[in-house]
Amino acid sequence: MIWVDTIVQGILLGGLYALFAAGLSLVFGIMRLVNLAHGDLIVLAAYLLLVIVTMLGLHPFVAALVATPIMFAVGYGLQRHVLNRVIGPDILPPLLVTFGLSVVIQNALQEGFSADSRRMPAGSLETASLPIGPVTVGVMPLLTLFTAIGVILALQWLFYRTSLGRAFRATSDDPVTASLMGIKPQRVFAQATGIAMIVVTIAALYLGTRSNFDPSIGPARLIYAFEAVIIGGLGSLWGTLAGGIIIGVAQTLGAAINPEWQILAGHLAFLLVLLVRPRGLFPRATD
Amino acid sequence: MRAHSYTVSTRTRTSTYAAIVAVCLVIAAAILPAFADRGLIQDLFFIFTMLVLAQFWNLLAGYGGLVSVGQQAFVGFGAYMLFGAVILAGWNPIAALLLSGVGAFVLAIPTAFFAFRLQGAYFAIGTWVVAEVVRLIVAQWRAVGGGTGTSLPRDARDAMWGVEWIETVFDVRASAARDILAYWLALALVVATIGGIYWLLRTKRGLALAAVRDNMEAAQSVGVDAARMKWAVFLIAAFGTGLAGGLIFLQNGRISPDGAFSVIDWTAFVIFIVVIGGIGTIEGPIIGVLVFFALQTLFADYGSWYLIVLGLTGIVIMLFAPRGLWGLISDKSGIQLFPIRRRLSGVERAGPSSSSMEE
Numbered sequence: 349m350i351w352v353d354t355i356v357q358g359i360l361l362g363g364l365y366a367l368f369a370a371g372l373s374l375v376f377g378i379m380r381l382v383n384l385a386h387g388d389l390i391v392l393a394a395y396l397l398l399v400i401v402t403m404l405g406l407h408p409f410v411a412a413l414v415a416t417p418i419m420f421a422v423g424y425g426l427q428r429h430v431l432n433r434v435i436g437p438d439i440l441p442p443l444l445v446t447f448g449l450s451v452v453i454q455n456a457l458q459e460g461f462s463a464d465s466r467r468m469p470a471g472s473l474e475t476a477s478l479p480i481g482p483v484t485v486g487v488m489p490l491l492t493l494f495t496a497i498g499v500i501l502a503l504q505w506l507f508y509r510t511s512l513g514r515a516f517r518a519t520s521d522d523p524v525t526a527s528l529m530g531i532k533p534q535r536v537f538a539q540a541t542g543i544a545m546i547v548v549t550i551a552a553l554y555l556g557t558r559s560n561f562d563p564s565i566g567p568a569r570l571i572y573a574f575e576a577v578i579i580g581g582l583g584s585l586w587g588t589l590a591g592g593i594i595i596g597v598a599q600t601l602g603a604a605i606n607p608e609w610q611i612l613a614g615h616l617a618f619l620l621v622l623l624v625r626p627r628g629l630f631p632r633a634t635d
Numbered sequence: 636m637r638a639h640s641y642t643v644s645t646r647t648r649t650s651t652y653a654a655i656v657a658v659c660l661v662i663a664a665a666i667l668p669a670f671a672d673r674g675l676i677q678d679l680f681f682i683f684t685m686l687v688l689a690q691f692w693n694l695l696a697g698y699g700g701l702v703s704v705g706q707q708a709f710v711g712f713g714a715y716m717l718f719g720a721v722i723l724a725g726w727n728p729i730a731a732l733l734l735s736g737v738g739a740f741v742l743a744i745p746t747a748f749f750a751f752r753l754q755g756a757y758f759a760i761g762t763w764v765v766a767e768v769v770r771l772i773v774a775q776w777r778a779v780g781g782g783t784g785t786s787l788p789r790d791a792r793d794a795m796w797g798v799e800w801i802e803t804v805f806d807v808r809a810s811a812a813r814d815i816l817a818y819w820l821a822l823a824l825v826v827a828t829i830g831g832i833y834w835l836l837r838t839k840r841g842l843a844l845a846a847v848r849d850n851m852e853a854a855q856s857v858g859v860d861a862a863r864m865k866w867a868v869f870l871i872a873a874f875g876t877g878l879a880g881g882l883i884f885l886q887n888g889r890i891s892p893d894g895a896f897s898v899i900d901w902t903a904f905v906i907f908i909v910v911i912g913g914i915g916t917i918e919g920p921i922i923g924v925l926v927f928f929a930l931q932t933l934f935a936d937y938g939s940w941y942l943i944v945l946g947l948t949g950i951v952i953m954l955f956a957p958r959g960l961w962g963l964i965s966d967k968s969g970i971q972l973f974p975i976r977r978r979l980s981g982v983e984r985a986g987p988s989s990s991s992m993e994e
Contacts, residue, residue: 434954445950452950455940459940578753
């Protein structure tokens with residue numbers, strides 16, 4: 349029975365990883381940009397939420413509503429004024445700029461908030477749990493998984509049912525032809541990064557209420573997100589969810605055997621998938 | 636048109652002078668321990684080892700197009716190979732240094748096998764994952780201290796080849812003698828690295844490498860085996876990075892998984908050195924490491940602020956001067972200290988006036 353419990357916990361943890369990964373996947377899908385600062389932006393959003401919670405005395409879920417437009421603006425501005433300048437066939441400039449950004453965000457947070465680990469209080473939600481069949485699951489982890497599914501549904505809808513989504517797909521296929529049709533790729537990219545930052549804020553909400561965080565944990569979140577994206581297959585949002593769940597289950601199984609093996613087990617699961625299915629489980633894009 | 640009346644050369648007058656100056660500098664550096672105090676020797680050791688790491692990362696990213704953020708895997712693994720051989724097998728640390736390079740080389744084979752399955756930017760994070768895996772596995776290795784790390788045994792440090800000789804010749808204590816020995820090894824490594832990379836880039840292989848970086852399809856169409864070039868560059872860089880890692884922690888005397896596999900120390904700093912100096916040139920990392928050392932000496936006490944400034948400098952350079960400081964200097968003056976551009980001279984007089992051609 350303990351194994352069933354472990355696997356269920358792993359699936360729920362996977363929801364959190366899928367949230368980390370969805371923003372990364374979105375940005376890569378539209379502009380082939382891998383943002384090495386993605387994990388640090390999640391941590392930045394978590395600190396933003398913490399500031400709103402402490403200063404305004406709001407519940408974290410309400411604070412997320414306040415933080416969303418701010419993070420959208422951060423993403424829009426970052427893309428418009430920095431990243432758009434380096435996007436191109438050469439992958440080196442965007443990688444190095446986002447890597448620099450990662451170091452800057454980490455150390456700026458450390459300067460502003462110290463290296464102490466923080467946590468956002470989420471009231472009674474934190475300890476609430478539900479009995480589901482033979483296992484008991486926490487309400488927060490369950491909510492995380494449902495949110496991840498909701499975010500993916502919303503992104504699917506955005507991509508395939510709205511004119512903005514059509515602009516995203518057109519720009520992704522061919523920015524030059526898209527611009528002939530009156531689309532401004534630069535603006536589309538900025539909007540995409542803005543939306544990715546909304547997803548990042550949602551991820552940060554669950555990161556910050558479920559566990560402790562400190563300025564240095566960003567890179568590890570980037571790695572989990574990246575592993576989920578690759579396992580799922582580039583360009584597949586549902587694949588990303590599956591990838592997150594695989595990492596989550598591997599981690600909880602590893603931790604059940606030996607607590608020191610938790611992170612390692614997740615990485616090994618990733619390498620195993622890379623070995624057997626180099627293009628991921630549900631590949632769609634050919635790049 | 637008269638046939639074969641031309642010559643192809645890469646050497647320029649500036650590069651000849653540069654070579655003479657370089658030889659003089661190396662000789663001066665070699666005899667420096669006779670005059671300099673220990674602090675200077677340690678500073679130069681740091682500069683030389685960072686320069687070696689930077690040159691190899693530049694070979695990977697600047698020439699091979701392989702942007703790795705996982706080079707700390709080879710620094711750490713090389714260093715741990717050395718500690719393992721000394722502590723568990725009783726090797727002399729100097730002999731174990733070679734094992735650092737060989738160990739990193741061997742590790743690079745499975746790393747490349749996995750990471751080369753990932754394209755472009757994903758390759759970068761793939762190498763990072765491998766580095767994390769190696770760190771987490773090494774942290775389980777209890778015999779060399781597990782997660783907390785360990786020190787080189789005292790008797791092994793005292794038995795290092797050459798230390799006694801340096802003690803008598805320079806009349807210094809054992810600890811200073813060890814620093815001098817490490818300094819000489821670092822000097823030898825940096826000379827071999829720069830010399831070796833320069834030689835490689837001037838050979839046919841180097842030309843193939845530049846062709847792959849500039850346009851893989853075009854390079855393949857003229858018969859360059861792009862995949863083999865990438866493997867070769869990755870393995871060479873791993874070997875050199877592992878050697879440097881072994882040497883750094885040999886001098887340090889203490890090792891821990893977090894220090895040995897630090898992404899900031901062994902990859903972020905190295906990337907900033909190359910980017911600030913100028914990526915894709917041999918001169919760039921040399922300038923970069925001097926700027927980096929100056930920044931560190933001036934601002935290291937400011938902790939996070941120092942890293943923020945370093946990160947911002949890297950971003951600004953990438954945005955506004957993507958070819959770095961050396962790119963700016965070289966564009967203005969046309970100077971190349973390590974030219975690899977092949978120039979055609981002595982073409983028939985009646986022919987077109989342009990007598991040089993790029994690469």
